[in-house]
Amino acid sequence: MTALAAIHVALKQLGIEPDDARDLYERQTGKRSLKQMAPRELEAIVGELRRLGFKPAKKGLEGPFAKQLQALWIDAYHLGLVHDRRDSALFAFVRRQTGIEHMRWLIDAEDASKVTEALKGWMAREAGVDWSVGNHVPDWYCAPGAKVVVAQWNMLANAGQEKRDFAAFKAFVEDHAFNPLTRMKAKEWAGVMRTLGARVRRVKR
Secondary structure, eight states: OOHHHHHHHHHHHHTOOHHHHHHHHHHHHSOSOGGGOOHHHHHHHHHHHHHTTOOOOOOSSOSTTHHHHHHHHHHHHHTTOOSOOSHHHHHHHHHHHHOOSOGGGOOOHHHHHHHHHHHHHHHHHHHOOOOOOOTTSOGGGGSHHHHHHHHHHHHHHHTTSSOSOHHHHHHHHHHTSSSOGGGOOHHHHHHHHHHHHHHHHHHHO
């Protein structure tokens, strides 16, 4: 549900008449028409309607950036950084970064980029994930899942749980996938990540 759609649902739910709605818009943004408002102003209206008692239906993840951010959140969980993998915890993180109340209202690419960069920066600083793509890295390492798995392996090696050895890394990955390292699919990287994630979280306790 977009912010504009949420406003229309909220007005009906709260029984707010058109003239009263326009007064509310003007108090919040200085504008009496939704058509004149920028995305942030629409979000401000939604926030005020929530304060007045609007309760949007809970339909899980919504919005153009929801799946992408959820995937990064789960990556951070498998790196032992996030302790609560639930969507509600991700929503709280989004709120802290942007001030936006819910993922379904995260419709601006600039706001989504703030959250993405905050998550990636956290994973780079605290878990050593290398998000860069250079000219001298193998193709398989360009996959986001591969970058997280390499960081997990390095964390386990630092803890003395694995060898700091490419052959051992390759053998482990291929033992937990259907394809060789050079032809790994995103779902296979995700599976290896889950396996290593359980071990990383035990080490970090």
